[in-house]
Amino acid sequence: MTFARTLLLCLALAGCDARRPQAPDWVRSAPAAAATAVSFRTDWALQQPRLRTLLAGYPMAARSLDLFLLRARLPLRPETGRLTVYLTRPGAGFLIQLGGFRDPGGLQVAIADVFPVADSPSMENRDHPLFVILDLGGSHIRAMVDGEGRVWLGEAGLLAGAAAPARAAGDLAAPAGWISGTAPVQGFLRPAELLEGEFARNLPRGIEALAWGVTPGPAADAPNGFELSLSGSAAAIEQASPWLQRFVAAVTAAPGPPAQPPEILQEDRRISLRCPLSQAQVDAAMAKLGLPALPLH
Numbered sequence: 683m684t685f686a687r688t689l690l691l692c693l694a695l696a697g698c699d700a701r702r703p704q705a706p707d708w709v710r711s712a713p714a715a716a717a718t719a720v721s722f723r724t725d726w727a728l729q730q731p732r733l734r735t736l737l738a739g740y741p742m743a744a745r746s747l748d749l750f751l752l753r754a755r756l757p758l759r760p761e762t763g764r765l766t767v768y769l770t771r772p773g774a775g776f777l778i779q780l781g782g783f784r785d786p787g788g789l790q791v792a793i794a795d796v797f798p799v800a801d802s803p804s805m806e807n808r809d810h811p812l813f814v815i816l817d818l819g820g821s822h823i824r825a826m827v828d829g830e831g832r833v834w835l836g837e838a839g840l841l842a843g844a845a846a847p848a849r850a851a852g853d854l855a856a857p858a859g860w861i862s863g864t865a866p867v868q869g870f871l872r873p874a875e876l877l878e879g880e881f882a883r884n885l886p887r888g889i890e891a892l893a894w895g896v897t898p899g900p901a902a903d904a905p906n907g908f909e910l911s912l913s914g915s916a917a918a919i920e921q922a923s924p925w926l927q928r929f930v931a932a933v934t935a936a937p938g939p940p941a942q943p944p945e946i947l948q949e950d951r952r953i954s955l956r957c958p959l960s961q962a963q964v965d966a967a968m969a970k971l972g973l974p975a976l977p978l979h
Contacts, residue, residue, distance in 0.1 A: 705855035706863055708766045709870065709893075711832060712854060713777055713844045717875040718973070721766035723866040724780065728756065728765075736767070736974055743767060743776040746816050746823040746835055753796045754789065756780075770840070771875055777836040777844055786831035793825055793833065800824055800838070812838060857893035857911035860947065860954040865895030865909065867978075871971060886925055888918030894971065896964060898978040905939065906964055906978060911954035922953050929970060930957065936966040 708721045720736060728751070737744040747767075763783035769776050783789055797813035812824040815835060826834045826841045834844045854870050861868055871892040873885055889912050897907035910929070912922050926946065934941035938960030945956045959967065965975040 705858040706764075706868075707782055707830075707832075708764050708779060708868075709854050709858040711779070711781065711828075711830070711844075712870070713768055713770075713840070715770045715774070715840065715843055716768035716777070716872075717771050718869065718871045719766055719768045720867070720869040720973075721764050724756070724763040724765045724783075726866040730977060735977055738974065740767075740769065740776050742816075742818070742821050742823065743778065745818075747778055750778075750815055750825065750835055754792045756789070775837055775840050777834055777840050779832055779834055779844070781830070781832035783831075786833075789833060790827050790831070793827070797825060810841075812841065853891045853913070854893065856913040856952050857891050857954070860911040860952065861893050861895040861909050862897065862907075865897045865907070867898070867976065868893070868895040869973070870894075871973075884925065884928075886914070886918040886921035888915035889922065890914045892971070894967075896976060896978065902961065902979040905958035905960065907956065908959045908964060908967060909954065909956050910967075911952060913952040916950050919948065919951055919953050923948065926953065926955055929967075930955065932970060933959065933963050933967045936960070936962040938963045 706721075708719070712719060722730075734744050734748075737747070763780060766779040766781070767776060768779065780789070793813055797815060800812040800814050810826045810828060812826050814822075815825050816823040822838055823835060824838050824841060826844070828834065828844065834841055836844070853872065858868075858870060871894075873889055873892065891913050893911045895907075895909040899906045910926070912919070912926075914922075923946070926944075930941070930944055939958075942958055947954045961978055964978065968974065968976050
């Protein structure tokens, strides 16, 4: 397959940094425990009836989110905010963030009006009080508003780490900075913590993080914009170019229009691609990344 390549050579460091996009807030605020995340533009996410399929493996996260949205009555009008689901190591738990809203104060008032404050000395937090969302079996789901006005949902123990993310900017900011900030659906992966099987074995050693983004087409049969970015050591990035070629070849073998040559952007410690994909090909890409199918329409 012919592979079109666009190389970015940053010879003037200052000039390169000036053009380099910054990672979005949902990445910069990612909890240290997060192994993977999926982030949606809120107005788009709330209109997707199949959004729950992404949380099929985390029924408590789906139930907590449904209950929160029902009672907090989040508006369906176009918003600037994002809804992000962070998953920790398999079986360890989840955190959900709602951030970037035009009126964060209004959402905080709604939470205080409909959810009681957690009445437990072990959960007391004067700076970030916890609100009871759901108690079921051994699960105690709470809501918390951090110092930047973001709303978090999750187990109380994990919420403590969400208030002070420790390392996200270091390993996630570089690949996320090359994903379009306007993509309604985005995500990241930390390979060393989550990926298993053939994908992990074939991934070049030294890749620290992956970020991806999808821009749904205007109709179900229209192409969708797909982006994938990897960061890591210089040696790993050199090996990532042929890895990306194999990735695209495998993904575009799924049903869809004839594959178009992707655009590739590369520098010493990161590399990214952009290409149009059908719904089936997006699902194939998600499967290659070890993620569930992504319902776009």
